[in-house]
Amino acid sequence: MSNSEKIALITGASRGIGKAIALTLGRLGIRIAGTSTTEDGANSISKYLNQIGIEGRGYVLDVAEDESVASCVSKVVEEFGHPLIVVNNAGITRDNLLLRMKSAEWADVINTNLSSLYRINKIAIKGMTKARWGRIINISSVVGASGNAGQTNYSASKAGAEGFARSLAQEIGSRGITVNSVAPGFIQTDMTGMLSEAQVKDLLNKIPLKRLGQPEEVAEVVAFLVSESAGYITGETIHVNGGMHM
Ligand code: NAP
Numbered sequence: 001m002s003n004s005e006k007i008a009l010i011t012g013a014s015r016g017i018g019k020a021i022a023l024t025l026g027r028l029g030i031r032i033a034g035t036s037t038t039e040d041g042a043n044s045i046s047k048y049l050n051q052i053g054i055e056g057r058g059y060v061l062d063v064a065e066d067e068s069v070a071s072c073v074s075k076v077v078e079e080f081g082h083p084l085i086v087v088n089n090a091g092i093t094r095d096n097l098l099l100r101m102k103s104a105e106w107a108d109v110i111n112t113n114l115s116s117l118y119r120i121n122k123i124a125i126k127g128m129t130k131a132r133w134g135r136i137i138n139i140s141s142v143v144g145a146s147g148n149a150g151q152t153n154y155s156a157s158k159a160g161a162e163g164f165a166r167s168l169a170q171e172i173g174s175r176g177i178t179v180n181s182v183a184p185g186f187i188q189t190d191m192t193g194m195l196s197e198a199q200v201k202d203l204l205n206k207i208p209l210k211r212l213g214q215p216e217e218v219a220e221v222v223a224f225l226v227s228e229s230a231g232y233i234t235g236e237t238i239h240v241n242g243g244m245h246m
Contacts, residue, residue, distance in 0.1 A: 001084075001133060003029035004055075008226070009076055009083035009124065010034045011063055011116070012090030014041035016189030017139060020215035021087055022049065022056075024223050032056030033076040033083060035063075035090070056080070063090045063116035064108070073123045082127025085226050088117055088161075089139040093191065095150045106153045113157035117164050121179075125172055134177035135226040138165050139218070140237065142185040146245045158183070162237050169235035178234040180225050185241025187213040208243035 008025050012018040013034025022034045022045065032054055034045040045058025057079075061072040076083055091113045094105035121136055128134025143151055144158030162181045169179040186192050186203055192212060195203070204210055218240050224230055225238070239245065 001131075004031065006085055007031045007033060007056075007076065007080045007083045008085035008087060009073070009120075010087040010089055011061060011120065012036070013045050013058070014038075016191065017184065017187060017215045017218050018087070018089040019045075019048070020219040021089060021222050023052075023054070024216065024219035025085070025087075025226065026052075026054030026056060028223060030085065030226075031080055033059055033080060035059050035061035035072060037062050061090075063088075063120065064111045066119055069116070069119040070123065073120070077127070082131065083124055084128055084131055084133055085135045085137075086120060086124045087137045087139065087222060087226075088120060090116065091139065091141075091157075091191075093151065093154050095154065097150055098152045101153065109153040109157050110160075113154070114160045114164070117161060121164075121168060125168075125177065128177045129172065129175045132176045134172075134175070136165070136168070136177065136179040137222050137225055138162070138179075138181045139222075140181045140183045142183050142239060142241045142245045144183060145237075145239075165237070166235040173234055178225070178231065180230075180233060180235070181237040182218060182221050182225065183237050183239045183241070184218045185213055185239070185244045187215055187218060187240075189215060203244075206244050207241070211242065213240060213242055 013022040014036035042058030062068040138161045140158040140161045143155045
């Protein structure tokens with residue numbers, strides 16, 4: 001199957017890592033359905049794709065809501081066909097020490113980062129199974145493996161995402177579908193923009209490559225995993241963290 005026959009659904013593609021993934025896969029000729037929680041965000045995705053001649057558009061999606069997932073995927077199927085590539089990138093943080101963590105902070109992170117994988121992948125694998133080809137990539141995080149004080153909710157969601165990928169990989173490998181995780185370290189996006197200068201300085205001491213990563217450096221790994229060259233890799237987590245966790 002050529003790239004132009006493939007549709008990639010990329011959640012959280014309005015900015016940061018998701019935008020870099022949309023642009024990188026789009027430049028390879030893959031058609032892109034990128035999502036944002038807002039109409040403005042969805043329009044901005046259509047604009048940046050179309051500006052450089054990538055076929056695709058933005059959709060509104062809240063991965064935390066069953067109906068929103070069902071309606072977004074059915075619109076994509078209607079307009080482009082079944083997405084055979086799904087990149088579960090949308091994610092949030094609500095950091096707090098466990099002693100102070102409110103139940104909403106716990107629930108929002110688990111619902112957005114982890115339960116979303118149940119909602120989206122369950123629908124998406126139907127089309128992949130029919131096509132007997134598919135690629136699912138979950139964007140997890142280095143802290144899923146290393147842990148991080150103040151992020152029990154986020155670390156649990158990301159470790160859960162990796163376990164989810166390993167189990168699903170075993171369920172659907174026989175259909176030619178691979179399921180992998182990409183675990184970024186600290187990447188320069190709005191999410192890490194909230195860190196203070198002192199926090200960044202402290203972080204750099206722990207990163208052998210002495211810099212934050214760029215969204216494109218994560219996107220290139222996703223591009224490899226969705227390619228035919230990665231057809232024998234499944235259930236794997238690839239870390240992109242400048243060596244901060246080995
Ligand atoms: P970001 O700049 O904060 O962007 C987050 C994206 O997710 C936005 O496009 C946002 O859409 C979307 N989003 C948020 N909540 C959503 C929801 N309920 N439903 C659908 N979309 C939603 O984040 P980022 O830094 O690029 O991170 C992307 C992924 O990489 C996340 O899963 C994050 O956990 C992971 N990660 C990031 C880092 C890092 O250092 N940056 C490190 C490790 C892992 P809107 O357009 O609506 O805002």
